[in-house]
Amino acid sequence: MAAVSAVGYVGADNHRRFQWLVAFCLLGVAVTVLLMSLERTAAQAERQSVQLMLNQLRSALVVKGAEVMLTGGRLEDWQGTNPVDLLQSAPMNWGGDCSGAEHRKGIWCFSRGERVLVYRSRWSEFPGLNGSPEQVEWLFWRVETEFARLGKVPERRAVGLVLNRVNFGQQKPY
Structure with a gap:
């Protein structure tokens, strides 16, 4: 009789271990799914943050373009300028001049x-x-002059400043 009850204890003990193993596996799967979701959400938040910054810069360029045109200035003179200088204050993640220094991720320069x-x-x-x-x-991105043709006039006319994405591949241009 003693041998039978010892086997029962071993079986119950293994059953408990199996339950713990299943619980830990399920917990591991849940944590993995949570971390993947968190990473996806963080990447989406960064994309939205970049888009918000670009929208602010483009709005500042529209205002500056109108100001230049009203004062009789040349929009072409503003090509390649730093659009952040047009903002009332620099963003929190502004690194200033790139100047060849290695910048942290999430920084503008x-x-x-x-x-x-x-x-x-x-x-x-x-x-x-x-x-x-x-x-x-x-x-x-680079500040460029936007041109348009008006009616049947063949020459282009500068109508504003725009912020266009440029492609340097994955090499830093500085």
């Missing part, structure tokens, strides 16, 4: 040599120049 605004992404997937997602670490 301006390359004076190439005259481009630079952002180093924390997450590698961003909408590409053609709209589809692409793997990038460095993103670049």
Whole structure:
């Protein structure tokens, strides 16, 4: 009789261990799903943050373009300028002049040599120049003059300042 009850204890003990193993496996799966969701949400938040910053810069360029046109200035003279200088205050993640220094991820800077605004992404997937997602670490924009043809007039006329994405591949332009 003693041998039978010892086997019962061993079976019950193994059953309890199996339950703990299943519980830990389920917990591991839940934590993995949670971390993947958190990473996806953080990447989406970064994309939205970059888009918000670009919208603010583009709004400042519209105002500056109108100001230049009203004062009789040349919009072409503003090509390649630092658009952050047009804001009332620099953003919190502004690194200033790129000047060849290694910038942390999530920081904006301006390359004076190439005259481009630079952002180093924390997450590698961003909408590409053609709209589809692409793997990038460095993103670049340049202030350019927007031209339009009015009616049947053949020559182009400068109508504003725009912030266009430029492609340097994955090499830093500075």
